Amino acid sequence: MLEYAPAPESRSVVQIAPSYGLFIDGDFTPGKDVFKTINPASEEVLSEVALGSPEDVDRAVAAARRAFETWSARPGSERAKYLFRIARIIQERSRELAVLESLDNGKPIKESRDVDLPLVAAHFFYYAGWADKLPYAGFGPSPRPLGVAGQVIPWNFPLLMLAWKIAPALAAGNTVVLKPAETTPLSALFFADICRQAELPPGVVNIVTGAGDTGRYLVEHPDVDKVAFTGSTEVGRQIARSVAGTGKRLTLELGGKAANIVFDDAPIDQAVEGIVNGIFFNQGHVCCAGSRLLVQESIAEQLLASLKRRMSTLRVGDPLDKNTDVGAINSAAQLARITELSEIGTEEGAERWSPECSLPDRGFWFAPTIFTGVTQAHRIAREEIFGPVLSVLTFRTPDEAIEKANNTPYGLSAGIWSEKGSRILAVADKLRAGVVWANTFNKFDPTSPFGGYKESGYGREGGRHGLEAYLA
The missing domain is CATH 3.40.605.10 (Aldehyde Dehydrogenase; Chain A, domain 1)
Incomplete structure (x- = not known):
């Protein structure tokens, strides 16, 4: 490395x-x-x-x-x-x-x-x-x-x-x-x-x-x-x-709990980059962050292995260092909320994983984290954490993906990863979200409306x- x-x-x-x-x-x-x-x-x-x-x-x-x-x-x-x-x-x-x-x-x-x-x-x-x-x-x-x-x-x-x-x-x-x-x-x-x-x-x-x-x-x-x-x-x-x-x-x-949906025909490496951008961009301090990853069961193991490899390369530290990927949490109060909800995720039975990374002694820091074995009943799958924490759920069919994606009080954004344009359009049409990204995430443009x-x-x-x- x-x-x-x-x-x-x-x-x-x-x-x-x-x-x-x-x-x-x-x-x-x-x-x-x-x-x-x-x-x-x-x-x-x-x-x-x-x-x-x-x-x-x-x-x-x-x-x-x-x-x-x-x-x-x-x-x-x-x-x-x-x-x-x-x-x-x-x-x-x-x-x-x-x-x-x-x-x-x-x-x-x-x-x-x-x-x-x-x-x-x-x-x-x-x-x-x-x-x-x-x-x-x-x-x-x-x-x-x-x-x-x-x-x-x-x-x-x-x-x-x-x-x-x-x-x-x-x-x-x-x-x-x-x-x-x-x-x-x-x-x-x-x-x-x-x-x-x-x-x-x-x-x-x-x-x-x-x-x-x-x-x-x-x-x-x-x-x-x-x-x-x-x-x-x-x-x-x-x-x-x-x-x-x-x-x-x-x-x-207002807030969001966006679903980032990865189908079995998605380009894995491209999707992993989109997942990382979707939840670790700006330390996850993003209303439309892709904080719920819905991945098709048949590729879940492969995608998670690739995601963990990619997360191991993320550099956490000094925000003014041009090599830094994940900076500081904005405040002590926000760090306390992220920490509390992450601990609740572990207590409720989800499996927590973070790459090895040394955090600075001073300031407010939280390592990029993913939870697997998450169900829709878990608080980490329902509440906005507003930090670098990803909840991973699986699905088998497009209908199940749509149902899980829409099972939230929020409706700000969503992402879809698939090689099939017809599938993307069919699923996007059924998602109750103000903005739907296709094979990308967190892309903004002044000419494009945003809201939920x-x-x-x-x-x-x-x-x-x-x-x-x-x-x-």
Whole structure:
């Protein structure tokens, strides 16, 4: 086996200030209280960040409301210029932003550099192209922006989730108050600086950092017209209850427990790469992760042997090392949940296996893990673990695969591996999932809509469909 020498990306490309305020009406302003954001790979404090209060949210929403009058009145071609400018600055600063994202989130630099940042820029470019073509988007001949959008994003793709929400909102003529996740606020604050660099008019984008209470103030604010949330199903339910009857528009992108189905005619090596990408990409911190592997019984032994060989080559460690495949778990709380559910999997009789790998002494780490002998009754097959843990189930017939895949309260994504196009289409048609990948997994594109149903939420982000939630 090849031995890799460390190839760390330099931290010096990004300058992190000792403290950050709230970005309201085009300026950074201090908050009354602060909280610390840490590097999950080392537990070192990266910076202090302002904790947004109800008064801060009031100021941010008021700034967005004032800015809406002029921003929504601009021709689409004018709004497009700002979005194009933001996209180009993101490209210019992509190395800096990738290092920042890996430091604050724990994901490997090769993922933030080669996946997250190109997609972030691509979303702003894509929606810039839509800004002057809204009458042709299919939502009526003269669609209007809604007003002020309150957006709450998670910690697993901090900058990408920001792009998914802000780009279509601005293209449609809305203004935004965004609340990033408590554990990963830094890239959103750097984005605020990009807005200033792009000379975006004050108040069009406002960033209010904080914890769950700050997000609740924003979601429940009476002058917010549209709420967009990505995160846990439990919080999504609370938000749906709080906006019911208010007239606010709501989109929710929530949890998942996706089935990755491998048929006996699938190319094994290609499928193994897709399985690894489906569950170990971003440490499994992916709503649409392929966390349930359904493999046809006749090839189960062969596929598992190949999967274990491949997992033995995964490198776990320093997120800034360009050789790292699996980085740090984002927080102590998330590590505790992954550990607890994995221990329950063993207690309930599933067989646990992890490759030999030495984990760093400091930080939050979990070795890539698979469970075999899993039944549909096991909690690890039903609950979202949101970590690098794969549950393996088997099936004999396509009907059994479909029944097992759909036996979940979630409905965000699924994967199918087969050489037969007819089989892929027939099975995909019966899967209750918003996105179905064929002979690939975790592939995203700004032109393609993404979203789920059942307990995975409702509404779509990305593509032409992503505009609908921001237009009246």
